[in-house]
Amino acid sequence: MSRIGKQPIAVPSGVTATIEKGIFKVKGPKGELQVPFNPALEVKQEDNNITVARPTDRPEHRSLHGLTRTLIANAVKGVSDGYTINLELKGVGYRARLNGRVLELTIGYSHPVVLDPPAGVSFVVPEPTRIDVTGIDKQLVGQVAANLRKVRKPDAYHGKGVRFVGEKIALKPGKAGATGGKGKK
Structure with missing residues (x-):
């Protein structure tokens, strides 16, 4: 049996599941x-725990x-x-700022890069060289953070x-062979 799949999920107070x-x-x-x-998998809620069970040991059920x-x-x-995923800007003059919900990045291009977050994700800029991407959907938060990193790797x-x-x-390493013109005649 899957070691991850058989673990129960604790539902904290204030959270309702259907x-x-x-x-x-x-x-x-x-x-x-x-x-x-x-729908082949069986998801049950008992008290404050949610469990997932599979019907057979077929490979597709095991992977799901x-x-x-x-x-x-x-x-x-x-x-x-x-x-929350935290990002930082490294570089002289690199900075970020919020303009409403929109994030404006100055990261070495001739123009500022403007990013509008999708629904369910928000940006927080606690300092000019740090960006926090927050939201409730783990996949969406990770994708937005990866797209933000891709703007200037x-x-x-x-x-x-x-x-x-x-x-x-x-x-x-840089060019180690550069001697600054010494040794040429």
Whole structure:
């Protein structure tokens, strides 16, 4: 049996969950989400726990078992706590600012880059070189953060660009053979 799939999901107080045929709906203080799942799987709610069971040990049921449990657990955590991904800007003159909901980035291009977040995601700029992407849908928050990083990926030689907080960038060495004109006659 799947080690992830057989673990029960604890539903915190203030969160209500309903299970219909093929759709798991969860509502909490941060919002509400729907998670579609394969109707062959059995999703049950007992007391404050949700369990996912598979009908057989066929490979397709085995692969869906842990996935479904993880997607439901992410939805429950999202509506109760939410998700945040932190990004930082490295580079001289690189900065971010909010203009309403819209994020404006000055990151070395000839023009500012303007990004409008999709519904369910918001940007927070606690300082000019830091951006927090927040929301209740883990997949959507991660995708928006990845798209934001893609606007200016960290440079391999200097490390300048948009990166996740704590991300290590392996810097390439510069041209070691340049001697500054010495040795030429």
